[in-house]
Structure formats: structure tokens, C-alpha cells
Amino acid sequence: MRAIQIDRFGGPDVLGLAEVPRPEPGPGDVLIRTIATSLNPVDDKTREGVIGGGTPPLPMTLGWDLAGIVVDAGDSGLGAGERVIAMSHQLATGRGTWADLVALPAQAVAFAPHAVTLAEAATLPLPGLTALQTLDWLAVSSGERLLVAGAAGAVGGLALQIALARGVRVDALVSRDEQAAFAREHGAGLVTTDPGALEDRAYDAVLDTFGAFVTDAVADGGRYASIATQAGPVPDLSARGVRTTVHQVREDGPGLDELTELVDHGRLRLRVDSAFGVHDVRAAHERFRAGGLHGKVALTF
Ligand SMILES: NC(=O)c1ccc[n+]([C@@H]2O[C@H](COP(=O)([O-])OP(=O)(O)OC[C@H]3O[C@@H](n4cnc5c(N)ncnc54)[C@H](OP(=O)(O)O)[C@@H]3O)[C@@H](O)[C@H]2O)c1
Incomplete structure (x- = not known):
């Protein structure tokens, strides 16, 4: 073969x-x-x-x-x-x-x-499981505020859609105007290319896909997950009660079942x-x- x-x-x-x-x-x-x-x-x-x-x-x-x-x-x-x-x-x-x-x-x-x-x-599979598993680690729930950094990328675009399907309020940090249009079309609230435009200490959770490390944006007591392994660890935010991780994707059939269902219900494009x-x-x-x-x-x- x-x-x-x-x-x-x-x-x-x-x-x-x-x-x-x-x-x-x-x-x-x-x-x-x-x-x-x-x-x-x-x-x-x-x-x-x-x-x-x-x-x-x-x-x-x-x-x-x-x-x-x-x-x-x-x-x-x-x-x-x-x-x-x-x-x-x-x-x-x-x-x-x-x-x-x-x-x-x-x-x-x-x-x-x-x-x-x-x-x-x-x-x-790979971007979907990364998005799903990282959102599960962040334990972000309906009504909470999530910031996705890189929200129009492969992982970020799926994370945005999965979080919205869970009733989470999602804002987006993106790299260019075309990506901003994607994030808006898919239901993000605030969409910006400028990290400086993000509200300070406003987000219950941040999912960072490119090592943006926009740590000022996460609320005290919040959660911050990066998937950008090569950018290194998330700065220590324990003094503010913020839990941090760099998530590593793992094989996960039940996670794929959940993603399949979201696609078949039109919640994930x-x-x-x-x-x-x-x-x-x-x-x-x-x-x-x-x-x-x-x-x-x-x-x-
Ligand atoms: N830890 C894990 O288990 C795991 C799993 C999957 C992926 N990853 C890693 O996570 C990263 C993202 O993966 P992916 O498949 O989602 O890649 P991707 O499709 O390239 O998405 C990355 C997104 O981040 C955006 N971006 C990059 N730099 C930016 C900046 N300075 N400001 C705003 N946006 C910026 C990119 O925009 P442009 O297209 O304009 O550059 C793109 O939309 C990769 O480094 C990948 O290796 C890790």
C-alpha cells in the first residue's frame, strides 16, 4: 500500500x-x-x-x-x-x-x-479535539465570557463555534480583517485585531491558540489555556487566582462523537x-x- x-x-x-x-x-x-x-x-x-x-x-x-x-x-x-x-x-x-x-x-x-x-x-479530528478538550479544561459554561485568541484559525474557529453552541459569550482576537469577518459571521461579540482593545480582567476564560498571552484580559480567579506549545508556558498568574495550562491534545473517540453530533446538527461548520x-x-x-x-x-x- x-x-x-x-x-x-x-x-x-x-x-x-x-x-x-x-x-x-x-x-x-x-x-x-x-x-x-x-x-x-x-x-x-x-x-x-x-x-x-x-x-x-x-x-x-x-x-x-x-x-x-x-x-x-x-x-x-x-x-x-x-x-x-x-x-x-x-x-x-x-x-x-x-x-x-x-x-x-x-x-x-x-x-x-x-x-x-x-x-x-x-x-x-485534530483541531476539533484540541478545541473541545481545551474548552472542557477551561470548564467554561453557559453565560460566561470566553476570549478566543486566533479565533479564525483551525482550532480557534472550531472553539468559537463549540463555545457558542454551549451558550458561552465569545469575543475574538484575530490577525486580519478577513478573519474578523469570519468571527463575526460565526457569532462572536467583540472582534478585534488589536490586543490593546481588549477589556482588562473581563474574561472568565481565555483560549489562546498562538501564544498571544493576553493575560491582562482574564478575570481574577479565571482560567487561561494555551495550545501554542512552542511559545512556552503561560506566565504564572497564581497571585491573581488564575489557573493556567498548555493543553496537549489526546486521542479521544467520545470527543469525536460529540464533534460529529455538532456537525450533524449544523452547529459546527x-x-x-x-x-x-x-x-x-x-x-x-x-x-x-x-x-x-x-x-x-x-x-x-
Ligand atoms: N497543544 C496541542 O495539542 C495542539 C493541537 C493543535 C494545534 N496546536 C498548535 O496550535 C497552533 C494553532 O493551530 P491551528 O491548527 O489552529 O493553526 P492555524 O489554523 O494557523 O490558526 C492559528 C491562527 O492564529 C492566528 N494568529 C497567528 N498569529 C497571530 C497574531 N499575532 N494575532 C492574531 N492572530 C494570530 C492566525 O492568523 P493568520 O492565518 O493570519 O496567521 C490563525 O488564524 C499551532 O501552533 C499548532 O501547532 C497545538
């Missing part, structure tokens, strides 16, 4: 389509035929060699997101032929999803939304900037790196 691999670190030119053995599903695994996947910042950084510290070893199959069809359900209770989505923690496990067939633990797999194509569904076939994976990475995206870059198998 085919897999998109790297055998050295570098720019998009190090990506190649290799012929590799089919994965052998272990006990509790589901074997999935990949229909589509998508690009995330982690894939770009892994390919460059700036994260991962040499694990998994080279050659390495990349990819975290997956939308496909069950080939062998094992004892999962799923049926062969079901449309599913999954997130694989590729860096921790070496199970990259950019391959014709992928074996993953059943607990990491969920039914795909019916309302969208599998190419659209492939844009959901997915955005595909562009879709590329596997043979055009280098062009897909170039598109991703060019920036100015209107959604996710999908890869179809």
Missing part, C-alpha cells in the same frame, strides 16, 4: 510516496481505508524536524487526521463499510494517517458526520481551503505554508 513518508527532515521536497507493508491490526484495533486526511501545523513542524526530537524514527509516515471506511472492525462493534473519523497521535505512536490503510485503537475512532463529505470530515490528491502532497504543503488560508488543506487518497 502507499504511504506518504519522509526519510529526512526538510521542506516539502522531502515528502515522498512510498510502498510499505499493510498494517497488522492488533487486539482492539480497527483497520480503516483512508479516503481523506488533512494538514495540521504539527505535520509541517514534524517534516521540518523542529518537533518530535527524532521520534518516531525515520522513515516516518506522517499525519494525524483521518476520514475513511472501516475494512476490519475487529471486536469494536463497528461494521465493515462504516464511514469513520479518527485522530492518531502520530508523534507518540508512529501511526501516521497519510497511508492507504491505517490500524488504530477503536477508542480513537468515531462515526463520521453524515452532513459532510469525508474530505470535509477529515479536517475535524467545517472549512476546506483546498483539496489535493496524494500525488500532489508537496503542492499541498506549499499551499499550507503560503498562509492566508480560508480553511483547512485536505489530502484525498
Whole structure:
């Protein structure tokens, strides 16, 4: 079968389509035929060699997101032929999803939304779980005020929509006017490109997707979560009673079920900037790196 691999670190030119053995599903695994996947910042950084510290070893199959069809359900209770989505923690496990067939633990797999194509569904798992799990850590509830920094990005755009679906009042910090329009259309209250325009100590919770560290905006006794691992830890705000974290996404089938339901109920809109076939994976990475995206870059198998 085919897999998109790297055998050295570098720019998009190090990506190649290799012929590799089919994965052998272990006990509790589901074997999935990949229909589509998508690009995330982690894939770009892994390919460059700036994260991962040499694990998994080279050659390495990349990819975290997956939308496909069950080939062998094992004892999962799923049926062969079901449309599913999954997130694989590729860096921790070496199970990259950019391959014709992928074996993953059943607990990491969920039914795909019916309302969208599998190419659209492939844009959901990693950013969706990151948004959902971080919102759960923030424990932000109906009527509370949340600030999303990077609210039109992949994770931020989903976090904005999930929080609004939970009845949270959401404001948005974005990078440019076009992104401001996205945040407004999706129901954000205050939308600004200027961190200086944010009200001081006003937010019960802040979800920071790019290391903005707008710590003056969080209320005393509030919560502040960053997902921007490479920006380092959130400054210590314990003197103000603010809890802080840098959240790390984890495989989470029940979380994917929740996301699927939100998509099928029209509460979560997915955005595909562009879709590329596997043979055009280098062009897909170039598109991703060019920036100015209107959604996710999908890869179809
Ligand atoms: N810890 C984890 O488990 C985890 C999980 C997923 C992602 N991440 C990390 O989280 C980050 C975001 O991921 P993503 O997939 O959401 O990326 P993304 O789609 O690129 O979103 C980032 C957003 O932040 C905006 N932004 C960047 N700098 C800004 C600034 N100075 N002012 C205002 N907005 C700014 C970007 O705007 P532009 O498009 O204009 O640049 C973009 O909309 C990445 O670094 C990724 O590696 C971590």
C-alpha cells in the first residue's frame, strides 16, 4: 500500500510516496481505508524536524487526521463499510494517517458526520479535539465570557463555534480583517485585531491558540489555556487566582462523537481551503505554508 513518508527532515521536497507493508491490526484495533486526511501545523513542524526530537524514527509516515471506511472492525462493534473519523497521535505512536490503510485503537475512532463529505470530515479530528478538550479544561459554561485568541484559525474557529453552541459569550482576537469577518459571521461579540482593545480582567476564560498571552484580559480567579506549545508556558498568574495550562491534545473517540453530533446538527461548520490528491502532497504543503488560508488543506487518497 502507499504511504506518504519522509526519510529526512526538510521542506516539502522531502515528502515522498512510498510502498510499505499493510498494517497488522492488533487486539482492539480497527483497520480503516483512508479516503481523506488533512494538514495540521504539527505535520509541517514534524517534516521540518523542529518537533518530535527524532521520534518516531525515520522513515516516518506522517499525519494525524483521518476520514475513511472501516475494512476490519475487529471486536469494536463497528461494521465493515462504516464511514469513520479518527485522530492518531502520530508523534507518540508512529501511526501516521497519510497511508492507504491505517490500524488504530477503536477508542480513537468515531462515526463520521453524515452532513459532510469525508474530505470535509477529515479536517475535524485534530483541531476539533484540541478545541473541545481545551474548552472542557477551561470548564467554561453557559453565560460566561470566553476570549478566543486566533479565533479564525483551525482550532480557534472550531472553539468559537463549540463555545457558542454551549451558550458561552465569545469575543475574538484575530490577525486580519478577513478573519474578523469570519468571527463575526460565526457569532462572536467583540472582534478585534488589536490586543490593546481588549477589556482588562473581563474574561472568565481565555483560549489562546498562538501564544498571544493576553493575560491582562482574564478575570481574577479565571482560567487561561494555551495550545501554542512552542511559545512556552503561560506566565504564572497564581497571585491573581488564575489557573493556567498548555493543553496537549489526546486521542479521544467520545470527543469525536460529540464533534460529529455538532456537525450533524449544523452547529459546527467545517472549512476546506483546498483539496489535493496524494500525488500532489508537496503542492499541498506549499499551499499550507503560503498562509492566508480560508480553511483547512485536505489530502484525498
Ligand atoms: N497543544 C496541542 O495539542 C495542539 C493541537 C493543535 C494545534 N496546536 C498548535 O496550535 C497552533 C494553532 O493551530 P491551528 O491548527 O489552529 O493553526 P492555524 O489554523 O494557523 O490558526 C492559528 C491562527 O492564529 C492566528 N494568529 C497567528 N498569529 C497571530 C497574531 N499575532 N494575532 C492574531 N492572530 C494570530 C492566525 O492568523 P493568520 O492565518 O493570519 O496567521 C490563525 O488564524 C499551532 O501552533 C499548532 O501547532 C497545538
